[in-house]
Amino acid sequence: KLRPRAREFLRAASAMCQLYVYTMGDKNYAREMAKILDPTGELFNGRVIANSDSTCSRTKDLDIVLGAEGSVLIVDDTDRVWPHNLANLIRIDRYHFFPQSAAGFRQPGRSVLERAWKDEGANGDREQLRDVLRVI
DSSP: OTTTHHHHHHHHTTTTSSSOOOOSOOOOHHHHHHHHHHSSSSSTTTTTGGGGGGGSSSSSGGGGGGSOOOOOOOOSSSTTTTTTTTGGGOEEEEEOOOOOHHHHTSSSSSSSHHHOOOOOOOOOOHHHHHHHHHOO
């Protein structure tokens, strides 16, 4: 299940940035995530980076992303995989809608479904990220 307004955020970001999917998963997983986030293919336009593309085995690095490092904004739920690019990183909370997902990642607390959380808008990650994009 997608975060509420995830596609809306990506559409807004795509007007200001070139979007990539960059995952420690394999290429098939990366492509499937891109299809879920961007069913029409307009936002990512095939820009998918997977573990087999990376120059590092357990971390992500901007050395394979086109563009100047200083102009890249990273939005990720894990900061430890970006040891060389922390200045570019905006860390967001991992999104676990289903209880099984939270348990699978050994996340403390309850899933979104268990909390019966509804996105109220003004306090969500997407709005904060959109504000950052506007400043940039």
